[in-house]
Amino acid sequence: MAQDRTLVLSVDRDDDIGWKAKIESPVVGRQECLKAATTLALADPEDSDVNAIFSAVKIYDELVAKGEDAVVAVIAGNHLHMIEGDRKIATTLDDVIKETRPTSCILVSDGAEDEFVVPIIQSRIPVASIRRVIVNQMPNLEGTYYILKKFFDDPKISRVVFVPLGLAMLLYAIAYILGYPGTATIIVIGVIGMYLLYKGFGLDEFIHNIISALQASMSRGKFSFVTYSTTIVLTVIGFTIGFFTVLNYYAADNSLGVLLYVMSFIYGAIFWLIIAGLVTSIGIIIDVYINERENLVKVIVFPFFVTAIGIILYGASAFILAISSVTGFPISAAAGGTYILYSTLLGLACAIAGVIIQFVMSKRQAETQKEAIIETI
Incomplete structure (x- = not known):
């Protein structure tokens, strides 16, 4: 009877290893995962995915030390488009399962966002455990400012927050200079309102799908x-x-x-x-x-x-x-x-x-x- 094999899986849903470290997923094997974590740490030492990958390797080492058959892997999604990223995760996971033939999986996550893919993983392999890696930080005002700064430095976030606000302010300034202060207020409110509706109704994904269909x-x-x-x-x-x-x-x-x-x-x-x-x-x-x-x-x-x-x-x-x-x-x-x-x-x-x-x-x-x-x- 074949021995059970456990897949220790680290999921990088927003593809930081590809976006920052230029590493293509999947990454399979202890040495390759360590190399990927080290490369990502050098590219961005403060990325939480670094800790998640190291934690996956640690869990893998513990399982092997107990005499269990295990394999460790890292799979990633897409940094800008989550729907395409989740599809990529599903396809990549199928390839990893086909290559390693595990019987169960331990999911290692750096936060709640990655756990959105749990149903995708469970549909392909039983999930025996989920480990969330939390990095300890000092909860002071400086730390909060630093976290917010890193948050807004992410192009995925800045695109959503700064672009519409910047556009609205620019239109207000143009209308005010041209002598239409009343119109300027309406333009700003209209731009913000259209953007909220655009995001609220999911039109960004709709337009992205149209562009994808156009390219296809x-x-x-x-x-x-x-x-x-x-x-x-x-x-x-x-x-x-x-x-x-x-x-x-x-x-x-x-x-x-x-x-x-x-x-x-x-x-x-x-x-x-x-x-x-x-x-x-x-x-x-x-x-x-x-x-x-x-x-x-x-x-x-x-x-x-x-x-x-x-x-x-x-x-x-x-x-x-x-x-x-x-x-x-x-x-x-x-x-x-x-x-x-x-x-x-x-x-x-x-x-x-x-x-x-x-x-x-x-x-x-x-x-x-x-x-x-x-x-x-």
Whole structure:
């Protein structure tokens, strides 16, 4: 009967060994792990991952001294994108397990962040124990200042905190110099608000996925590369026109509330955003039709839903601006009711048409698959 083998695993979720020490994970074996810890310590002596790796080696030595069969390894994720990093950790762990063939795992972590990957590890190998390495520090004011300084020196953190604040302050200064102090305040609040929504709704990951899809479509020669590029241009145009629409109505009447400014932005931008959504949908449909035709039924509804949502938003923005008697708005209050009614009906009709087409295609696909199965029998 084969002896049980324990994998002592140190997880560097934010890839400090790659980012700072230029060491590619996985790192397997006692000597290689010590070399990686030493290199990282020379690159950044205050990094907590150094202690985690040394602790993993210490646990490995203790197990070996007891006569147990053990192996030590370090795996890392991604320094800037946690989703990609977790996927990398899963793939790397599979390679380590395939190479070392352990029966259980002891996870060594330098903090709660690394333990987010526990479900990933448990799905591949039983976790017998989790050891968290805590570095003792003197809790005085100077130490707190130093910790905060190191915290903000991390490019991953500084990008999130300093960039939006710096941009907001810069826009405020520009608007103030140009003689629009009231507008400057609105710009700062708007920039901070958009950034909070951007982070709150996870749009950063969404945009990152779009960029990744753009890179993948370009490298694979897909048609969607053209449509993704066009979508970015159309989206920028839409946001620009929406922003200028807000400024136009603000110049006419600066007493409008936040809701009316949002509605004026939608009214100005929605046409271009609808076109951008349609262009993206068409590119996805063409790629799926060429490469994965069996999945066409899942994406055929995209352009219908994009059009439906866009039309309804357009009607809603026109109606709210019209009944609010916004200065310079070309639609009267009476016509606003007609806009919301017809846009809602047209939007629902588009959505229903998409669902019907998807249902018909799904039914035909099921019948085709059934006939193919009967023919093989």
